[in-house]
Amino acid sequence: xxxxxxxxxxLSASVGDRVTITCRASQSISSYLNWYQxxxxxxxxxxxxxxxxxxxxxxxxxxxxxxGTDFTLTISSLQPEDFATYYCQQSxxxxxxFGQGTKLExx
Amino acid sequence: xxxxxxxxxxxxxxxxxxxxxCTASGFTFTSYGMHWxxxxxxxxxxxxxxxxxxxxxKYYADSVxxxxxxxxxxSKNTLYLQMNSLRVEDTAVYYCARDPxxxxxxxxxxYWGQGTLVIVSS
Numbered sequence: 095x096x097x098x099x100x101x102x103x104x105l106s107a108s109v110g111d112r113v114t115i116t117c118r119a120s121q122s123i124s125s126y127l128n129w130y131q132x133x134x135x136x137x138x139x140x141x142x143x144x145x146x147x148x149x150x151x152x153x154x155x156x157x158x159x160x161x162g163t164d165f166t167l168t169i170s171s172l173q174p175e176d177f178a179t180y181y182c183q184q185s186x187x188x189x190x191x192f193g194q195g196t197k198l199e200x201x
Numbered sequence: 202x203x204x205x206x207x208x209x210x211x212x213x214x215x216x217x218x219x220x221x222x223c224t225a226s227g228f229t230f231t232s233y234g235m236h237w238x239x240x241x242x243x244x245x246x247x248x249x250x251x252x253x254x255x256x257x258x259k260y261y262a263d264s265v266x267x268x269x270x271x272x273x274x275x276s277k278n279t280l281y282l283q284m285n286s287l288r289v290e291d292t293a294v295y296y297c298a299r300d301p302x303x304x305x306x307x308x309x310x311x312y313w314g315q316g317t318l319v320i321v322s323s
Binding site: 132189 | 236245246247248308310314315
């Protein structure tokens with residue numbers, strides 16, 4: 095199985111900051127990498143698929159990049175509604191494993 | 202609008218069985234793959250299973266393989282998860298979710314239900 099490792103596990107930042115979250119795969123997954131946002135008590139929301147493609151309706155301050163084993167999710171200017179937990183997921187091969195999550199908190 | 206509504210959760214003893222259902226509406230169910238993803242209390246997301254849009258392929262996480270079975274009834278727009286030999290570690294919120302790429306997840310999982318809680322406890 096492909097293991098997905100996110101870093102950091104938690105992050106404190108302020109409104110307006112630029113934030114980057116990293117996801118590393120245990121083997122090459124080409125660009126088969128998706129990013130989700132989850133707020134407490136809510137279902138996850140798809141932000142980015144295929145490493146860098148925007149899901150409809152997602153603000154342009156979110157962006158994704160990477161290929162192979164290393165990927166990043168960047169939020170260019172944090173807004174109050176962005177404080178949440180973020181997960182990466184590989185869709186290269188079954189089982190479609192998730193990273194352990196990165197909790198983004200207000201500083 | 203797309204809606205996914207899970208049901209069937211509850212409290213069950215270890216070793217027993219439970220069947221979850223997910224009723225879909227607002228889209229052409231037969232064109233989409235469907236997943237089950239779970240989240241233990243206070244923990245991260247764990248992918249559980251996927252079924253292709255036409256039911257032709259089914260895949261499972263190692264942690265549930267041989268115990269859980271995913272299925273769908275396209276005539277009823279309903280997804281199922283039959284869970285047998287339940288363990289305490291299966292306790293989680295179970296989400297059903299839609300796959301616009303038919304089951305390959307190459308375009309992510311784009312719509313999720315609100316989840317149903319399964320508690321396995323004696």
